[in-house]
Amino acid sequence: MMKGPASAGPENPGVDGGDSRTINPELWYACAGPLVTLPSVGSLVVYFPQGHSEQVAASMKKDIDAHIPNYPNLPSKLICLLHGVTLHADAETDEVYAQMTLQPINTCDEKALLAYDLALKTNKPQTEFFCKTLTASDTSTHGGFSVPRRAAEKIFPPLDFSMQTPVQELQARDLHDSVWTFRHIYRGKPRRHLLTTGWSIFVSGKKLLAGDSVLFIRDEKQQLLLGIRRANRQPINMSSSVLSSDSMHIGILAAAAHAAANSSLFTVFYNPRASPSEFVVPLAKYNKAVYGNQVSLGMRFRMSFETEELGTRRYMGTITGISDLDPGRWKNSNWRNLQVGWDESAPGERRNRVSIWEIEPILTPFFICPQPFFRTKRSRQPGMPGASA
Amino acid sequence: MMKGPASAGPENPGVDGGDSRTINPELWYACAGPLVTLPSVGSLVVYFPQGHSEQVAASMKKDIDAHIPNYPNLPSKLICLLHGVTLHADAETDEVYAQMTLQPINTCDEKALLAYDLALKTNKPQTEFFCKTLTASDTSTHGGFSVPRRAAEKIFPPLDFSMQTPVQELQARDLHDSVWTFRHIYRGKPRRHLLTTGWSIFVSGKKLLAGDSVLFIRDEKQQLLLGIRRANRQPINMSSSVLSSDSMHIGILAAAAHAAANSSLFTVFYNPRASPSEFVVPLAKYNKAVYGNQVSLGMRFRMSFETEELGTRRYMGTITGISDLDPGRWKNSNWRNLQVGWDESAPGERRNRVSIWEIEPILTPFFICPQPFFRTKRSRQPGMPGASA
DNA sequence: TTGTCGGCCCGAGGCCGACAA
DNA sequence: TTGTCGGCCTCGGGCCGACAA
CATH class of the missing domain: 2.30.30.1040 (SH3 type barrels.)
Structure with missing residues (x-):
């Protein structure tokens, strides 16, 4: 019985290990959470340097300190054209984030901007999924993963119940397009769904702990997708060792100020789970809230x-x-x-x-x-x- | 026989896991390599934004791209007073780096600066150490670590050779002050020094691979210190997910420019092993080379x-x-x-x-x-x- | 319905000397 | 002198149903 190489660990069919290839949007949104939406490419948005700074401070687990210079020519908000959005996931932690390319636009024609009211089409994909917070038993080395009954019936391919102990092999793809293989068995008395072989490799590979959550999605092509959401542990002290915290904060402001002065492009990373800082807001949403x-x-x-x-x-x-x-x-x-x-x-x-x-x-x-x-x-x-x- | 808790994994006597407590300078310099020296606190140095930018580019594994704005008011070098130097090691990788606090000084009195010629006292500690590049056997799970004979005799405490198979327990402290315990045994035919129990925990804990090196030091208090030096693998793509590469480069320049304009302090991280970019050079060394x-x-x-x-x-x-x-x-x-x-x-x-x-x-x-x-x-x-x- | 446990089995981890480079 | 291997043993990883929350 030739088994594929996927039987041991994760298999990545991508060419390189980077996450630069296309991330599955359904999975990305599921991992980001139900409240996260991203503005549409080509729409107008409001960018808040202050909120951006907050996110970086949260990522670095450091306060925004005093001695960061003012940028007097950088307003507290910039109206920008959103040129591009790409979805990403941290290679280490699977944390989702988005890269946005913004172009500040001339705001002299305030009226025109107020009129701008593109319908807020929320193009978040809606898919079947389930999410379970891992128990101590799920993450211990002693056993496998206890699949909630509803979840297995809704998401997993149906088992062959003519067998006395129905078993099948599941394959699920994570955000990096790595394929994880699990043995899905329906056994025990009373009967229950379990993931056994392959599960502990996944847990250790993703460094999951009790309290973290896993997330199974079935997409429209009936493929299984697999995401994780870590519990709100303290953001591990990312004391960069590359750039001082000050330089980072100054860099944000300087990059935005430079782009604003030249109406040129600049790039930001939006990390929806790092902190509640939605610092790029659709202009339509902003106008509706502020003037409505x-x-x-x-x-x-x-x-x-x-x-x-x-x-x-x-x-x-x-x-x-x-x-x-x-x-x-x-x-x-x-x-x-x-x-x-x-x-x-x-x-x-x-x-x-x-x-x-x-x-x-x-x-x-x-x-x-x-x-x-x-x-x-x-x-x-x-x-x-x-x-x- | 009560054994301490150190018998299983590393034990960190420090209060928190950060590396903010004092790093052992001997170990730091040993890990940094024989060519690395740091300027003395209180001395004058030359700071090269260009070199700093290069180091960040190397850390990010990304070219310095075109569209980074010029900072016309930022010269290609700044004479600075070095206010502070602190040694650090990355919590994940043990990579050594130094944080320097610089203050740009007024350079109108060029003559005085030329006269500045503080003796270049190289206060690098000189200690007994040995360094071995790990073999496949050293890093495999099958066995322990084969200690070069000279190394064991020069660095380790002497064994009790009255035993038929001399054994002792070694304790060594790494850059984060974690204590690692090894069983040091002299056995086999012909006799050789081996580290057995404890070794594989160290290898997996530090994620060491064949080709990486370990480094044992005996300091003046006869304590063992333990460092690692990774082989020149490709710098893992640190595509930050926090700050865009552009913002980082702009941040460096903006921070330096702001400090230069106000003669205020700014902070840089110098990472001697990331790239050959010694971008903070003692002024005396610089003057001697340029004018000498x-x-x-x-x-x-x-x-x-x-x-x-x-x-x-x-x-x-x-x-x-x-x-x-x-x-x-x-x-x-x-x-x-x-x-x-x-x-x-x-x-x-x-x-x-x-x-x-x-x-x-x-x-x-x-x-x-x-x-x-x-x-x-x-x-x-x-x-x-x-x-x- | 499902979290945790005891039982049991098996294979990777790990200590040893043999042997040769 | 020391890198790699076969032998062998042990312990923890991991699959099972029992049982109770």
């Missing part, structure tokens, strides 16, 4: 947060202040200029400063239908399998 | 290179050209402005451009004494052990 809503102290709002298992949940809060986050350096910036309080005590730290485009203001409570009168059609089809939840 | 020697086309010179096993060897060459490396961006720079040819075909690629302070010009062959008449005193003490080499 009258925010005021005491105003109530909703805001979406990511849950475990890749869902979203909205929390409610109140605007408690409106002020520049850094009035010295970035005057009149809309970047996180709303101070907020939250109704529920924080499950996981909630931010106390947000930007206006992140929230949904509740204009008047009167218009909110507390419970839809006609419930969404739930006429249960008789004969459908269970799912009484 | 008349270089001309066809001039012969010597230059030192590092050998394996941490020795040095000098190769001879001829100056074939004198020109700016990048006349557009860095005019009148002395940075690698000498084009050279070498007498011997390159064992390992030799550079074809060097800076004048890297070479020893041979003024006239007449003054060079080919062999000292009185050899250095080698009156062999009778009764001294072997060492007839």
Whole structure:
């Protein structure tokens, strides 16, 4: 029985180990989380140097320090044309990030920009997937991976239940197009789905720990894709050893300032999981939020947060202040200029400063239908399998 | 028999895992190689932005590209006061690097600077050490480490040869102050020194491969120190995912320019093994080389290179050209402005451009004494052990 | 439904001297 | 002097159902 070389470890059919080849967008978005969207190529966006700086500071686990020079000719936001977006994943950690190429454009024609209101087509691919947070047993060397029943039935190819212990070999592709092979078996009493051979190689290869999550997707070609999402451990101290933290911060500002002065291209990396810093915002979204809503102290709002298992949940809060986050350096910036309080005590730290485009203001409570009168059609089809939840 | 917790893996007595605590200078210099020296704190140095940029490019494995803006107000070299030097080692790779804090100083008083000629005290510690390039057997999981006889006798504590198979436990400290424990045994027929238990944990922990080298030092307190030097593999593509390559290069230039304009401090990382870019040069060394020697086309010179096993060897060459490396961006720079040819075909690629302070010009062959008449005193003490080499 | 454990088996890890370069 | 190998043993990796949450 000739088995392919994939039987031992991951197999990468790509030519080189880099991630420069095309990343599967479905998998990338799934790993990035339900709240992450990227602006469309060719659209106009608003770039916030301040937010960019914050992301770098978070990546370096270091505060933005005082003695970084001001760039007086660099405004707190730049309107840019988005020339390109490429998806990437860190070769070491599988952390997803996007590279965007921006071109600052002349903002003298303010009216035209206000009129710019490209429909916000969210072209996030929607696919079947499941996500499980790994238990101690899943990551221990003692055994394999316990597959939630629903997950196996929804995502994996169906087993041949005529066998007394149904088994099959699964192949799944990760963000780097490496193929991982697992033995999928349905056994035990009571019966359950397990991944055995191949699983521990995956766990050690990706350095997964209990608390991290894995993510299986079935794409439209019925292929399995495999992603990981690490628990919020402290960002490992990336004290670069190449560039000082100061040089990095200055580099960001100088690169943007230079591009703005010459209307030339510059490149940024957006790392959606490093920190909540969406520092490249679609202009349409920005305009709609800034000019569409009258925010005021005491105003109530909703805001979406990511849950475990890749869902979203909205929390409610109140605007408690409106002020520049850094009035010295970035005057009149809309970047996180709303101070907020939250109704529920924080499950996981909630931010106390947000930007206006992140929230949904509740204009008047009167218009909110507390419970839809006609419930969404739930006429249960008789004969459908269970799912009484 | 109570054994300490060190019997399994490395033990780090430091409080946190960072390398911010004091690195052992002897070990640092040994890992950096015989040609690396660092300027003294408080001395004057010359900083070359061009060379700094080269190092970053080498670290990123990416060419310095065109569209990086000129900084017209940033000269090709800055005279700086060296405020501080701290030694570091990369937490992942153990690669050594130094952080230097520089302050550009006013260069209007050129005369005074020329007079500046602090004696170049090379305060590199000299210690007993040995270095071995790992063989396939050393790194395979099948066995331990074969210790060269001389090395064991010179560096390790003496064994108790009254035992029929002498054994002892060795403890050695790496750059991060982690303690590694090895079983040192003298056995086999013929007898040889081996490191067995503990060795494979070290190899896998440091991700050592055949061709890499290990380095044992005995310091003046008779403590064992342990360093590694990786073979010249391709610098793993550090495509940062945090900052674009352009921003990094711009950041370097902008940080230096800002510091020069304000005579304020700035920080650089010098990574001696990433690339041959000694971009912070003692002013005394620079002055001596630039003003002390008349270089001309066809001039012969010597230059030192590092050998394996941490020795040095000098190769001879001829100056074939004198020109700016990048006349557009860095005019009148002395940075690698000498084009050279070498007498011997390159064992390992030799550079074809060097800076004048890297070479020893041979003024006239007449003054060079080919062999000292009185050899250095080698009156062999009778009764001294072997060492007839 | 699924997390953890005890049982059991097997193969990689690892210590040894033989042998030869 | 020392790099590589065959022999041999041991221990942890890993597959199994039991059992209980």
